[in-house]
Amino acid sequence: MxxxxxxxxxxxxxxxxxxxxxxxxQETIGYYALPDQNIEPIISYTETIPKTVETIAVIGIGGSSLGAKAVYEFIKPVKKLQRKLYFFESTDPINITTLLSEIDLENTHFLVISKSGTTIETFSIYKYIYSLHSDPNAYTFITDPGSPLEQYARSIDASVLHLPENVGGRFSVLSTVGLIPLALCGIDIKxxxxxxxxxxxxxxxxxxxxxxxxxxxxxxxxxxxxxxxxxxxxxxxxxxxxxxxxxxxxxxxxxxxxxxxxxxxxxxxxxxxxxxxxxxxxxxxxxxxxxxxxxxxxxxxxxxxxxxxxxxxxxxxxxxxxxxxxxxxxxxxxxxxxxxxxxxxxxxxxxxxxxxxxxxxxxxxxxxxxxxxxxxxxxxxxxxxxxxxxxxxxxxxxxxxxxxx
Missing domain, CATH: 3.40.50.10490 (Glucose-6-phosphate isomerase like protein; domain 1)
Structure with a gap:
């Protein structure tokens, strides 16, 4: 570049x-360290998602979705990817209905991403999708350690991943927030x-x-x-x-x-x-x-x-x-x-x-x-x-x- x-x-x-x-x-702001992180835990996690899963869907807004979407849409035209990636990032009912019409719930894994664990837009969408497909194995939750979202995820025995310490949402694309959905689609996160x-x-x-x-x-x-x-x-x-x-x-x-x-x-x-x-x-x-x-x-x-x-x-x-x-x-x-x-x-x-x-x-x-x-x-x-x-x-x-x- x-x-x-x-x-x-x-x-x-x-x-x-x-x-x-x-x-x-660099001593206090976490995003500076992300290029040097060990991605083996991320790769190991992606291997736990069944091969039958055809689609990955992110439920998140702002920093929880924009970075991964930017990378995915840049790479998608020039590389044959393993899975399609969708983003539920708006409370627009037409948008939600349209996206749901394009995916098969049974063959989709959802990544619910909220740093605070209480993002209103994210959980209004999650509640609706969960009412249609309530299998906890279909969801992974990405949040800060100890957040209300982590407590909820543990209560339903769903998978939980954490954001690195001191990484703000809009600086989080090179963390689990962006790397997990991108790796699941076959993008080379290394x-x-x-x-x-x-x-x-x-x-x-x-x-x-x-x-x-x-x-x-x-x-x-x-x-x-x-x-x-x-x-x-x-x-x-x-x-x-x-x-x-x-x-x-x-x-x-x-x-x-x-x-x-x-x-x-x-x-x-x-x-x-x-x-x-x-x-x-x-x-x-x-x-x-x-x-x-x-x-x-x-x-x-x-x-x-x-x-x-x-x-x-x-x-x-x-x-x-x-x-x-x-x-x-x-x-x-x-x-x-x-x-x-x-x-x-x-x-x-x-x-x-x-x-x-x-x-x-x-x-x-x-x-x-x-x-x-x-x-x-x-x-x-x-x-x-x-x-x-x-x-x-x-x-x-x-x-x-x-x-x-």
Missing amino acids: KNRIFFTTDSEKTKRAAFEAIKAE ALLEGAKMIKESFFNAGYMQNTLLNKAAYYAKYHTQYHINCLFAYSESLKYFCEWYVQLWGESLGKHQRHSAFHVGLTPIGLIGPKDQHSFLQLIMEGTRDKSVTFIKIEDFNDTITIPDVTLLHLESLDTLNGLPFEKLINMQCDSVMEALLNEKDIPIDAIIIPKTDEANMGSLIFYYELLTSLVGELIDVNTYDQPGVEAGKIILKQKLKGK
């Missing part, structure tokens, strides 16, 4: 302080972690990623009031759900009160997919208010060689320039053209992430890159990156409403 940055920052003292803070943070480890080692051991991430984070922090909207413009449909994961990670981590002031700060994430969003949101970036930065993501090798055929269409002869062009080359030419147009504007900060190919290692690198970037920016804009009091406030009000329903 490469990151080309087209803007500069000169705050060396600030960058060094941020690096030292993140280095120290390669996923190896990709994350490459970024970790490069950053903490003064490799290429150290200056790259520090420069980018320092720039975002320095101009966070001017360029307070960060657009991730990914040129592949397979990255759609990665963009959704990024939106949660960025928004929930960085939209806060500052720790040492009364100011509200935050960076607004927007996920875009090229080339289709060239025909919608690009106009706003190009000629709208100068409050947006843009990161492009390109894939060099799509693992697909389909080519535009050598066909001439009457009255459309000018489009013969497309003939013989591989689609993967066309989509990257579209990306490069938009980047060049924005660079010509000179007041829109952009950078590009280049992914060599569609595989687990590169997705692992991309995930850990964004987790590190989030932590660095949070440190530099002086917020607690790992809490979410705004989300908790809404949960409290909902619980009060449910008592009076």
